[in-house]
Amino acid sequence: MPNKVVAMILAGGKGTRLEALTKKTAKPAVSFAAKYRIIDFPLSNCANSGINTIGVLTQYESTDLDAYVGNGEKWGLNGVHSLLTSLAPRQTEEGANWYKGTADAITQNLDFLDENEPDYVLILSGDHIYKTLYNDMVDLHIDTNADATISVIEVDPKEASRFGIMAVDKEDRIVEFQEKPKQPKSNLASMGVYVFSWKILRKYLVEDAKDPKSEHDFGNNIIPKMLNDGLKLQAYRYKGYWRDVGTLASLHQANMDIASNDEMLNLYESDRETRIYTEDTYSVPQYIGPSGSVTKSVANQGSVILGHVESCVISSDAIIEEDAVCTRCVIMKGARVSQGAKVHNAIIAPYSIIKPKEEINLNSDKIVLIARGGK
Amino acid sequence: MAKILGICNLHDTPSLGQLTKTRPLGALSFLSRYGLMDFTLSNFSNSGIDRIVILTESNTSAVLNHTQQGNVWINNTRTGFLRICVNEKYIDTPKFNTDIANIESHYSIIEDTNPDYIILAPSFFLMSFDFRKMIEFHEENGAEITCLYTKIKHGKKEYLNCDTLEIAKNHVITHSKANVGEEEKQNISLETFIFSRSAFDKIIALSHKVSSLYGFRRMVSYAINHHRIAVHAFEYDGYVVPILSSMDYVNKSFELLSYENRQKLFLDDWPIYTTTHNTPPALYGEHAKVKNSFIANGAIIKGQVENSIISRDVTIEEGAVIKNCLLFTQTYVGKDAHLEYVLTDKNVKVKEVKELSGTKDKILVIKQGDII
Numbered sequence: 001m002p003n004k005v006v007a008m009i010l011a012g013g014k015g016t017r018l019e020a021l022t023k024k025t026a027k028p029a030v031s032f033a034a035k036y037r038i039i040d041f042p043l044s045n046c047a048n049s050g051i052n053t054i055g056v057l058t059q060y061e062s063t064d065l066d067a068y069v070g071n072g073e074k075w076g077l078n079g080v081h082s083l084l085t086s087l088a089p090r091q092t093e094e095g096a097n098w099y100k101g102t103a104d105a106i107t108q109n110l111d112f113l114d115e116n117e118p119d120y121v122l123i124l125s126g127d128h129i130y131k132t133l134y135n136d137m138v139d140l141h142i143d144t145n146a147d148a149t150i151s152v153i154e155v156d157p158k159e160a161s162r163f164g165i166m167a168v169d170k171e172d173r174i175v176e177f178q179e180k181p182k183q184p185k186s187n188l189a190s191m192g193v194y195v196f197s198w199k200i201l202r203k204y205l206v207e208d209a210k211d212p213k214s215e216h217d218f219g220n221n222i223i224p225k226m227l228n229d230g231l232k233l234q235a236y237r238y239k240g241y242w243r244d245v246g247t248l249a250s251l252h253q254a255n256m257d258i259a260s261n262d263e264m265l266n267l268y269e270s271d272r273e274t275r276i277y278t279e280d281t282y283s284v285p286q287y288i289g290p291s292g293s294v295t296k297s298v299a300n301q302g303s304v305i306l307g308h309v310e311s312c313v314i315s316s317d318a319i320i321e322e323d324a325v326c327t328r329c330v331i332m333k334g335a336r337v338s339q340g341a342k343v344h345n346a347i348i349a350p351y352s353i354i355k356p357k358e359e360i361n362l363n364s365d366k367i368v369l370i371a372r373g374g375k
Numbered sequence: 376m377a378k379i380l381g382i383c384n385l386h387d388t389p390s391l392g393q394l395t396k397t398r399p400l401g402a403l404s405f406l407s408r409y410g411l412m413d414f415t416l417s418n419f420s421n422s423g424i425d426r427i428v429i430l431t432e433s434n435t436s437a438v439l440n441h442t443q444q445g446n447v448w449i450n451n452t453r454t455g456f457l458r459i460c461v462n463e464k465y466i467d468t469p470k471f472n473t474d475i476a477n478i479e480s481h482y483s484i485i486e487d488t489n490p491d492y493i494i495l496a497p498s499f500f501l502m503s504f505d506f507r508k509m510i511e512f513h514e515e516n517g518a519e520i521t522c523l524y525t526k527i528k529h530g531k532k533e534y535l536n537c538d539t540l541e542i543a544k545n546h547v548i549t550h551s552k553a554n555v556g557e558e559e560k561q562n563i564s565l566e567t568f569i570f571s572r573s574a575f576d577k578i579i580a581l582s583h584k585v586s587s588l589y590g591f592r593r594m595v596s597y598a599i600n601h602h603r604i605a606v607h608a609f610e611y612d613g614y615v616v617p618i619l620s621s622m623d624y625v626n627k628s629f630e631l632l633s634y635e636n637r638q639k640l641f642l643d644d645w646p647i648y649t650t651t652h653n654t655p656p657a658l659y660g661e662h663a664k665v666k667n668s669f670i671a672n673g674a675i676i677k678g679q680v681e682n683s684i685i686s687r688d689v690t691i692e693e694g695a696v697i698k699n700c701l702l703f704t705q706t707y708v709g710k711d712a713h714l715e716y717v718l719t720d721k722n723v724k725v726k727e728v729k730e731l732s733g734t735k736d737k738i739l740v741i742k743q744g745d746i747i
Contacts, residue, residue, distance in 0.1 A: 035655065261660075267658075282646040284408075284637065285407045286657060286670050287668070288665040288667065288670065289666070291666070292665070296661050297659045298657065298658050299657050301671065301672050313656075
């Protein structure tokens with residue numbers, strides 16, 4: 001990529017639908033796949049794509065997330081030409097404001113972008129699980145001379161009315177955008193991943209900021225306005241695994257995909273081109289006890305499995321005691337499933353304790369969250 | 376607080392045969408994710424010692440590979456440092472390649488840091504030890520040199536060839552000699568010393584007069600037995616895992632599968648830091664059967680594993696059976712292979728052979744990189 005791409009990761013949302021998991025934690029900082037946090041995915045994707053200048057837009061419970069982002073060392077983004085910084089709302093000459101929408105979050109950081117002089121700005125979401133290189137998308141944007149390129153994924157036509165849908169022409173140029181339409185004109189859903197030519201984006205953001213009726217949102221305001229003005233918006237057809245993990249059920253399902261080593265989201269590929277990086281813990285290696293069993297699962301170092309585990313995702317320092325049985329559970333850091341307890345289809349929040357012989361959610365298809373953590 | 380320089384000494388170590396041919400003992404893999412030297416380095420780190428030197432005889436690349444993320448053990452990366460010293464001059468003459476000659480060839484580190492105390496510790500006595508207690512003892516006794524020791528009960532079998540100490544009531548060591556297995560109860564030197572700066576220089580100067588072949592350990596014994604410098608003894612009554620032979624290495628590794636033993640070596644408030652490798656969590660397949668084993672991240676387990684220690688990025692295919700084995704990093708065990716009492720070094724691929732077995736008393740070692 002000879003042209004300079006700066007990535008801006010939207011990571012300020014409260015994540016209300018993750019209930020107690022985001023009570024003290026921003027959604028992008030929620031644990032995923034035994035060892036990672038959700039935001040590791042877009043950050044690692046950037047690092048693997050050779051994108052070295054990244055702003056992470058934080059707002060809700062920003063301290064923990066800001067500390068996690070740190071100087072970028074976890075993703076190798078602390079090199080001599082790299083800049084990773086979290087950008088929380090702050091007091092400026094113009095006053096003090098919260099980020100009022102996804103577009104406003106970028107508008108309030110125009111200085112950061114101006115200083116870094118990008119040719120293109122990549123807008124990403126901090127709560128998507130996928131492994132990709134953004135290079136093809138940026139190349140498409142350049143080759144088609146687009147003003148904006150939107151990553152789209154084919155969804156089941158029956159589900160299309162739940163998404164922002166892009167209607168396209170023969171060359172995948174976007175002709176219409178429909179937000180959660182009753183009668184969708186295509187099955188191409190926007191992933192909320194955009195490439196913009198910087199000068200054009202800058203102009204639209206400045207104008208949008210002056211519009212009192214605008215919600216200052218990319219999907220609802222910026223994109224429709226660009227379409228209306230006849231700008232060239234290109235669809236980039238994303239192929240592969242991609243999940244928005246905004247709900248307990250989707251977070252649980254994405255974890256189950258990891259446990260079953262879903263081919264599309266393979267963390268164990270040998271070429272390492274899209275490896276996901278994260279912080280590491282200094283726990284002892286994981287230990288499986290003499291009467292324990294583990295199948296169709298992943299487990300991180302520091303976990304101790306003395307009971308029975310099937311189709312589970314087990315984070316560091318989690319303990320499954322003897323005769324405990326966990327099926328289809330996401331067991332987060334430091335959680336304890338006590339002797340003889342049985343848990344099914346659950347997300348067990350960090351440091352939560354399941355009491356001895358307790359039975360939770362057996363024979364249920366619904367996903368439950370157990371959050372009893374002291375820390 | 377006094378200024379302290381910590382030296383992790385990889386010279387003067389026992390040989391573990393095949394296992395120490397390609398690496399210093401301190402860089403040997405342990406319990407699937409550590410290097411032996413991690414314990415010493417973490418003890419320094421947890422004791423607030425932020426200036427650390429590793430003295431290595433040779434095989435520098437193994438040490439460099441393991442310590443590439445020096446920040447792991449260092450608290451402040453500007454005021455602290457982790458440096459690796461090898462004495463190029465004597466690399467081809469092992470007898471002269473002593474720890475004393477090594478630090479002398481890097482003496483500017485001592486001059487630049489100007490420490491009040493220098494702590495020298497080996498990599499093959501594994502423990503969770505707070506050096507601050509020993510420093511306190513050293514200061515209270517106005518000692519020039521303090522030697523760490525432990526009391527043992529089975530000296531006829533254990534800690535053979537280690538230094539056994541006679542200690543007077545005032546904690547001064549009166550005699551030091553090799554343990555040749557004559558007595559059960561002994562005071563065994565853990566070859567860990569605090570030197571006041573002047574005593575450190577005195578030992579080096581003394582070595583010039585006595586022998587160019589002697590390292591710190593021999594010179595301290597000499598100083599004791601010839602009454603040249605008073606050496607105090609400080610007792611460590613905690614858990615020590617000595618790695619003095621390949622049998623020790625294998626047996627002690629397996630002993631730590633026991634939760635009780637593990638709790639003695641790994642303390643809650645005393646993390647053992649190690650280099651990390653961005654490996655994904657371990658993956659267990661549909662037919663995985665794992666019992667009483669340590670599994671490191673990045674491992675893919677589709678077969679059966681019992682009483683074993685499985686390192687990073689090991690793959691065990693379906694139908695494979697692993698019992699009482701130590702499999703080092705990136706070992707691959709193909710379908711239906713049966714391994715019992717086998718140690719595979721790094722990058723071993725078991726593809727063609729379906730049966731490999733050693734015995735409890737003699738584990739079968741497969742060399743680094745072998746494809747069989």
